[in-house]
Amino acid sequence: MAKEKDQNTKEHKNLLISLLCNFSSELKLILMAFLVLCTLATLLPLIPSSFSISASDLRFCISRISASDSVNSTTSVVKNPPESDNADTKPPLNDKTEPLNGVTKRTFTGYGWAAYNFVLMNAYRGGVNSFAVIGLSSKPLHVYSHPSYRCEWIPLNQSDNRILTNGTKILTDWGYGRVYTTVVVNCTFPATKIINPKNSGGTLLLHATTGDSDRNLTDSIPVLTESQNSVDFSLYKDDSDSDSKFDYLYCGSSLYGNLSPQRVREWIVYHVRFFGERSHFVLHDAGGISEEVFEVLKPWIELGRVSVNDIRDQERFDGYYHNQFMIVNDCLHRYRFMAKWIFFFDVDEFVYVPVKESIDSVMESLKEYSQFTIEQMPMSSQICYSGDGPARTYRKWGFEKLAYRDVKKVPRRDRKYAVQPRNVFATGVHMSQNLLGKTYHKAEGKIRYFHYHGSISQRREPCRHLFNDTRIVFNNNPYVLDTTMRDIGLAVKTFEIRKIGDRLLRTKQ
Missing domain, CATH: 2.60.40 (Immunoglobulin-like)
Structure with a gap:
């Protein structure tokens, strides 16, 4: 029994020796790696604390290696990239430039652009x-x-x-x-x-x-x-304006800020009714047409009466009032041969002609002029007339209850205008200075506009103060009661219901 046990032990030893012989090279590598690790573990405590290898250093090294590999793997390498036509590369100034006759020549080298050329x-x-x-x-x-x-x-x-x-x-x-x-x-x-x-x-x-x-x-x-x-x-024939698609076209400036859906609703339905069936409205969204405002415009877009242009990308380029001069000129030339008349005014302004007149009759009387300006009637945007009682006053539309007109005497007030676009080469915000033909500045007996300054950007009830007098002084400024726009309110509301139904009745301020 003991003899068998000794024989088995001898066999196990022979097997171990054969394994060590067969894997001797691998065992050497393992022993060397173990030796290196032990050496590092011994030396690391002796290295100064100021020396460190961060993760960013490792990423930098790896990126350098990968970049080198990518260049080496490229089949063709451009040794001398072509110079740009606009880039006239100059060497930097050499500080060791020798003076000539006692004068040191200095050079100036421009890089990049502060603003685009065009x-x-x-x-x-x-x-x-x-x-x-x-x-x-x-x-x-x-x-x-x-x-x-x-x-x-x-x-x-x-x-x-x-x-x-x-x-x-x-x-x-x-x-x-x-x-x-x-x-x-x-x-x-x-x-x-x-x-x-x-x-x-x-x-x-x-x-x-x-x-x-x-x-x-x-x-x-x-x-x-x-x-x-x-x-x-x-x-482009001289008599082709008789075949124009629109009689009247509205070119709006850049709309920005937090606009009131209810005020926009009142403005658009009033002017759709005012200008008639052969009119069109072009609005430009510079961030002011929110989802709520768009819902107010949507019925009129579906009827083909309104177009909306998204111009938010122009915000990259810092120009006056969201680049409104560029926007109105683009609108002028885009529709120059599609409309007999183009109007330029803002969405807190309401154009008005006397009761016995119509927009058609007024424009017919002004057709000999390439441009005419429109006088402003400044209205308070916070004082309301409470003749019907406070409860009913708050339910009325903005242009119905904001019925007090500013009568303070000033040298001049801003005007808005309309042009016959075929005679105009460029335009501005308050009038055009680049046109052929005459301009008329005394049309106040024919056409005016009521200006509710700032009311379009108030997302709340506009009435801050209620009065029931025909003449008042508020903040040292005189006002008179003017019910011109108030008297049109019912007709405008009826027109809206007839055209688009009651889908906007729950519009928010």
Whole structure:
């Protein structure tokens, strides 16, 4: 029995020896690794505490290795990247430059851009041989330098010749620009040239230069592309305004802030009724058309009476009042050949004509003028007339209960205006200074507008104070009772119910 036990032990020893022989190299590696770890464990306490390897250092090393690998794995490497046409790279100033005749020459190297040379909104055809390009440009550039523009028509048919002409820039912001100013570039080609005469298509390029005397920095911008058979040349005939799609078109400025849905509701239904069936309203959303406001506009959008343009992206470019000069000029040229008259005023202003007149009769009497201005009737936006009792007063619409007119004498008040767009090349907020024809400034007996300043941005009941007098003095300012708009309220509400039903009855302030 003991003999068998000794034999088994001997066999186990032989098996262990054979395993060690077969895996000797692996065992050496394991022993070496163990030895290194023991050595590190011994030395780490002796290393100064200021020395450390952070996770960011490790990521940096790894990224360097991966970047090197990606370059090595690329099949083709560009050794000398092409230089940009606009980038004239200069070496930095050498501090060891030797003076010449005692004078050290210093150099100045510009990098990057403080503002864009040109920010395009859109371009429109203005006739058989003219175009209008609307956009923004650096305000200091136009105030202190001499930027210029050239227009080039490139036919789609390459066998036709390109045509070049100088562009005429129109600055419309009356000095109100900020980082950016609005620029309307008029591209008028020679009168003998009809651009795209065969309606075969082409592209309009705008070449914008900065006026830098040291470098010819030019940006060539494709601003308009006409496809084949896309131009209706009949629009540009002298008598084509009789076939205009709209008699009256409203071009609104940028809508921003926290607007009251109820005030917008009152404004839009009043003017849809006022201007009639052949009218249209173009609104521009710069952040002011919330979901609640849009619900108020939606019925009229569905009826084709209102269009909304989302212009929130223009907020990237710091211009006066959300770039409203650019917005109204874009609207002017977009609808220039679609409307007989275009009106410019705000959504807290209500246009009015005397009871015995109509908007059609007034416009007919003013048709010899390219533009007329409209006198303002300033109304209080917090004093209400309580002739029907407080309970009924609060249920009335804003323009019904805000019935006190400011009669303080001032040198002048802002006016709004309307134009015959075919005669206008560029426009402003309060009037146009770039037009053909006459302007009429004494239309107060024919047409006026009631201004409820600030009421559109109040998300609450507008009545802060109630009065029942015909004349009052409030905050040292004289007011008189004016029920002109109040008397129209019932007719406006009835019109709304007839056109879109009662879907807006629960509109919030």
